[in-house]
Structures are given as structure tokens and as C-alpha cells.
Amino acid sequence: MTVTKTLKSYRGIPYEVAKQKLQMWLDAMDAIATGQSYTIGSRSLTRANLNDIQSQIEYWSSIVTKCESGHKSIYVQRAIPQDF
Template sequence: MGAWTLEEAKQHLKAWMDAELAVSTGQRYRIGSRELTRADLSEIAKRIQFWSNEVARLEKGRGSGARVLRVVPRDL
């Protein structure tokens, strides 16, 4: 298991998806002498893929219960 919970992974995924929307409206803009440059869209896409995979992995593991094994002792 990773160092995060399912809820944390979902929060990260949402944050990166929000970042993608922000970048899609403008990569760079200037107001007076100030300039803002947002993150690279390809890097954001990589992070979205990573967090999507983590959410899927954690959701998959959520339904599986404890693993039960049967052991038969034998005296040889």
C-alpha cells in the first residue's frame, strides 16, 4: 500500500484535474509588470495518470478482505 489513503489520492487527482483546467485557460499571462507562468501541461497529464492509477489501485484493494489460507500439518 502507498503512503496515502483512497481519499487523499482522490484529493490529489482532483487538484491535478483542476490544474489542467486552469492551464487550459491560459499558460502564461501578464498584469502590468507581473507575469504568471503555469505548470507544463504534459507534466500535469502525467500526474493525472499517476493519481488515476493510484485511485483505481486503492479502490480495487478496498473490496478485498483478509486472505485466508488453509494449512494441513503432516507428520512425516
């Protein structure tokens, strides 16, 4: 049995925040599915573009997935060779 540790954050974004943002964008996609825009009296509302919402869902989903899989960020270090 493999036990995977959930990271608390990925690239400085807390896991719980990433889950909330992902749910927010999923809810936004549901709202667009019921109607892109509507008008009540003299007021109107036009929701965000579906392509923008889908790219946000992919972004937040990847962060949540990386946190849940225990994937850590890649760190780049610099080494300076010295001649002794």
C-alpha cells in the same frame, strides 16, 4: 453481485489524499486550458507544463483506481533455504 472493498491506502498514500491530489491536478489542467500564461501590469504568471500535469494525473489516477478496485501492494519476502 460482486462487492469490491475500497482500500484505505495504497503504498502508504491514503485514499482520500489520492482523490484530492487527482482533483487538484485535474483542476490544474483546466487552468492551463484557459491560458498557459498571463501578465497583469508588471507581474506575470506561467503555469506548469501540460506534460508534467498529465503524468501527475496518470499517477494519482492509478492510485485511486487501485484503492477503489481493492488492489493491494506487492510485498516481496526473502527466504533462505537451509540444509538440515
